[in-house]
Amino acid sequence: MIYVGIIGFGVVGSGVAEVIAMNAQKIERHLGQELSVKRILDIRKFDNHPFSDRMTVDPDVFFGDEDISIVVEAVGGVGIAYDYTVRALSSGRTVVTSNKELVSTHGVELMQLSVRCGCSYLFEASVGGGIPIIRPLHRCLAANRIMTITGILNGTTNYILSRMAESEIDFDHALLRAKEKGYAEQDPSTDIEGVDTQRKIAILSSIAMNGAYVDPKEIHTEGISSIGVIDIEYARALGHKIKLLAIFENPNDREARILVAPHLVSSDDPLAVADGVYNAIFVYGNALGGAMFYGKGAGKYATASAVVGDILDGALHRGRNAHITPWYYAETRVVSPFEDKQVKALIRVSGRPDIETIARYFPGTTVDAVPFINEKESAFIVGKEGVLTERELQKAVSNLSGFISKIRIYTSER
Amino acid sequence: MIYVGIIGFGVVGSGVAEVIAMNAQKIERHLGQELSVKRILDIRKFDNHPFSDRMTVDPDVFFGDEDISIVVEAVGGVGIAYDYTVRALSSGRTVVTSNKELVSTHGVELMQLSVRCGCSYLFEASVGGGIPIIRPLHRCLAANRIMTITGILNGTTNYILSRMAESEIDFDHALLRAKEKGYAEQDPSTDIEGVDTQRKIAILSSIAMNGAYVDPKEIHTEGISSIGVIDIEYARALGHKIKLLAIFENPNDREARILVAPHLVSSDDPLAVADGVYNAIFVYGNALGGAMFYGKGAGKYATASAVVGDILDGALHRGRNAHITPWYYAETRVVSPFEDKQVKALIRVSGRPDIETIARYFPGTTVDAVPFINEKESAFIVGKEGVLTERELQKAVSNLSGFISKIRIYTSER
Numbered sequence: 001m002i003y004v005g006i007i008g009f010g011v012v013g014s015g016v017a018e019v020i021a022m023n024a025q026k027i028e029r030h031l032g033q034e035l036s037v038k039r040i041l042d043i044r045k046f047d048n049h050p051f052s053d054r055m056t057v058d059p060d061v062f063f064g065d066e067d068i069s070i071v072v073e074a075v076g077g078v079g080i081a082y083d084y085t086v087r088a089l090s091s092g093r094t095v096v097t098s099n100k101e102l103v104s105t106h107g108v109e110l111m112q113l114s115v116r117c118g119c120s121y122l123f124e125a126s127v128g129g130g131i132p133i134i135r136p137l138h139r140c141l142a143a144n145r146i147m148t149i150t151g152i153l154n155g156t157t158n159y160i161l162s163r164m165a166e167s168e169i170d171f172d173h174a175l176l177r178a179k180e181k182g183y184a185e186q187d188p189s190t191d192i193e194g195v196d197t198q199r200k201i202a203i204l205s206s207i208a209m210n211g212a213y214v215d216p217k218e219i220h221t222e223g224i225s226s227i228g229v230i231d232i233e234y235a236r237a238l239g240h241k242i243k244l245l246a247i248f249e250n251p252n253d254r255e256a257r258i259l260v261a262p263h264l265v266s267s268d269d270p271l272a273v274a275d276g277v278y279n280a281i282f283v284y285g286n287a288l289g290g291a292m293f294y295g296k297g298a299g300k301y302a303t304a305s306a307v308v309g310d311i312l313d314g315a316l317h318r319g320r321n322a323h324i325t326p327w328y329y330a331e332t333r334v335v336s337p338f339e340d341k342q343v344k345a346l347i348r349v350s351g352r353p354d355i356e357t358i359a360r361y362f363p364g365t366t367v368d369a370v371p372f373i374n375e376k377e378s379a380f381i382v383g384k385e386g387v388l389t390e391r392e393l394q395k396a397v398s399n400l401s402g403f404i405s406k407i408r409i410y411t412s413e414r
Numbered sequence: 415m416i417y418v419g420i421i422g423f424g425v426v427g428s429g430v431a432e433v434i435a436m437n438a439q440k441i442e443r444h445l446g447q448e449l450s451v452k453r454i455l456d457i458r459k460f461d462n463h464p465f466s467d468r469m470t471v472d473p474d475v476f477f478g479d480e481d482i483s484i485v486v487e488a489v490g491g492v493g494i495a496y497d498y499t500v501r502a503l504s505s506g507r508t509v510v511t512s513n514k515e516l517v518s519t520h521g522v523e524l525m526q527l528s529v530r531c532g533c534s535y536l537f538e539a540s541v542g543g544g545i546p547i548i549r550p551l552h553r554c555l556a557a558n559r560i561m562t563i564t565g566i567l568n569g570t571t572n573y574i575l576s577r578m579a580e581s582e583i584d585f586d587h588a589l590l591r592a593k594e595k596g597y598a599e600q601d602p603s604t605d606i607e608g609v610d611t612q613r614k615i616a617i618l619s620s621i622a623m624n625g626a627y628v629d630p631k632e633i634h635t636e637g638i639s640s641i642g643v644i645d646i647e648y649a650r651a652l653g654h655k656i657k658l659l660a661i662f663e664n665p666n667d668r669e670a671r672i673l674v675a676p677h678l679v680s681s682d683d684p685l686a687v688a689d690g691v692y693n694a695i696f697v698y699g700n701a702l703g704g705a706m707f708y709g710k711g712a713g714k715y716a717t718a719s720a721v722v723g724d725i726l727d728g729a730l731h732r733g734r735n736a737h738i739t740p741w742y743y744a745e746t747r748v749v750s751p752f753e754d755k756q757v758k759a760l761i762r763v764s765g766r767p768d769i770e771t772i773a774r775y776f777p778g779t780t781v782d783a784v785p786f787i788n789e790k791e792s793a794f795i796v797g798k799e800g801v802l803t804e805r806e807l808q809k810a811v812s813n814l815s816g817f818i819s820k821i822r823i824y825t826s827e828r
Contacts, residue, residue, distance in 0.1 A: 140720065309554045323727075325443070
């Protein structure tokens with residue numbers, strides 16, 4: 001019998017307990033023995049709950065239980081979740097989590113601690129919800145240099161953008177719908193400002209860089225709150241969709257360029273298949289070529305599916321590390337200045353400037369006019385041919401009279 | 415230093431040697447030590463080849479090398495490949511392969527032998543080429559009951575069907591193009607008759623059934639050679655594409671219904687994203703919900719990517735089994751009679767029979783007329799509502815005067 005302890009009995013914690021109960025037979029066959037939730041630590045009391053007999057509010061009772069060999073951290077945040085994780089790993093217990101904030105902030109210490117203590121720190125559920133991506137990227141693609149990763153990693157923002165496109169409603173109304181549906185939190189800023197996506201691409205980037213830690217705060221990040229109905233109309237007219245993309249590029253195997261920002265994505269692109277709360281992650285490896293992982297990026301049972309998958313891996317590697325290459329702080333710079341990245345963008349300008357006027361601001365690259373959406377403004381695609389860096393784009397639009405907005409255009413890596 | 419031996423120096427075997435050389439640094443970082451190809455066994459001699467120094471035609475020299483702890487079987491087929499695999503596993507060496515025929519035929523014996531000998535039999539590359547699917551299905555989704563798997567698993571047939579649709583050419587011309595491109599073999603029957611797909615879905619099904627062996631020969635299989643230009647035209651008119659699908663359904667967790675046959679797939683379906691030589695595999699787990707894996711399903715380096723990924727897993731689990739649940743022969747029936755499966759189909763009939771005439775053959779289900787493509791024939795969709803089993807469909811069309819063809823319609827499981 002393998003005993004699990006769960007810290008935090010919210011959506012994820014209760015989902016884990018329910019999936020272990022629901023699929024007990026399948027799990028036992030896979031593991032060769034039973035898996036059981038022995039204790040649940042939460043500051044709240046749950047009376048008359050099917051799991052009440054296992055609940056405790058006392059960390060010492062929880063950690064004092066020698067039967068528990070695997071701990072699920074489902075608290076969230078980087079405060080007490082960090083303390084509990086350190087305590088569990090230090091006692092030789094494998095810790096499994098979906099806590100992307102903690103992994104992307106303290107992953108180095110926690111993974112190194114797990115190796116020293118002969119256990120594992122596993123976090124498949126931290127990116128893509130139930131979609132297998134951490135282990136495929138780390139294990140199945142281990143023979144590859146990972147050249148690019150492009151992901152739609154946040155269900156809330158993707159739902160909002162999909163609703164805006166389908167129902168022709170503005171951002172605020174789409175956000176309201178997302179809240180009604182339970183797809184957005186009361187304070188949705190972490191999602192809509194791109195912070196959640198930033199943490200997730202930092203985790204994937206660290207894996208793709210063979211464990212060299214990528215600090216989320218170094219990632220240039222733009223959210224979706226400035227996207228308006230007119231942007232959506234331009235996207236449709238051009239045969240594109242607007243998606244909040246996280247992009248990792250590592251052409252020289254030293255410094256990566258990483259970006260989180262809304263992009264125009266061609267409707268023909270495999271990534272465009274991910275509408276609503278779905279996620280999609282496209283990975284390009286130098287041996288593999290391209291592969292994409294797609295599915296629901298969040299949800300109680302989807303997340304629990306990934307957490308319990310990790311529990312089983314931890315159980316099978318009991319008494320030793322489950323071969324997760326521990327992250328480390330690199331001595332040299334890992335993330336390149338984003339300003340050097342080559343870009344392509346749709347820019348919107350008020351009035352009817354002619355193409356030559358615009359082209360003067362963009363030497364060395366092409367400017368193409370886009371059919372008008374209304375009489376008040378014009379739009380142009382810049383950077384289709386020639387080289388346009390992000391720095392040049394920023395400089396050009398800061399000088400451009402009547403400039404309204406820019407949105408980058410994704411170039412597929414298939 | 416971990417030493418690898420490769421048996422068979424064709425496309426896959428040489429790809430493996432090249433990927434190990436190309437990505438040596440990445441591999442060493444992952445493994446914590448170097449990985450090196452020590453010997454290559456092939457009946458042919460390769461003079462003046464970069465790897466000539468490691469070549470041997472003598473199996474005793476190859477197997478006598480005590481340094482080699484991991485063997486890549488890249489011979490193919492079920493003859494000598496089986497003998498070499500048994501010999502390698504019996505000596506405690508992990509064997510890695512892309513040989514779907516051998517895995518789907520003798521997987522039970524070979525996996526059980528590997529467990530007894532403290533090594534592993536790994537075959538990520540046998541399905542989906544470089545796309546991670548075996549390990550994600552077996553490991554990451556281990557907490558799920560796998561309810562359905564739907565896959566486009568064969569690049570050759572998918573290329574042919576895509577070419578027919580894009581270039582409006584018939585089957586024979588599309589096959590010729592596939593041969594010119596190197597996407598079809600000189601004798602393409604294993605691919606176009608669905609046998610390759612049958613083997614691959616048998617492997618995925620055995621994993622989804624927790625190791626209960628699924629014999630490919632029990633899977634109802636239809637190829638694509640009867641698909642004509644008119645079928646493609648109907649598909650387009652209905653907003654669908656024709657795809658050779660492998661479908662596994664296991665609603666009751668006892669007996670699965672498995673089928674390989676061409677289907678109409680809605681252009682909106684995530685699976686429809688896989689055109690040309692691309693593969694896509696949609697998995698539905700009872701906790702996860704749906705997830706899809708997409709990428710190039712074949713090719714020298716893509717396949718080598720998966721093989722070398724398995725080599726690394728084998729190396730990290732040296733001296734023990736890498737936790738692949740060994741398959742077994744179940745005492746009760748594992749595959750249900752296919753005739754009980756509920757289906758929906760497009761049927762083509764010569765002339766202009768009215769809908770009532772057709773409906774008489776399909777009691778208990780709906781018959782919908784489809785707009786005519788030409789003056790010689792009509793088409794109807796049967797089974798949209800109500801229950802139509804495969805048995806009833808077969809019986810109805812065998813009695814139907816002027817019956818031309820049927821093609822099943824895929825219902826998405828999202």
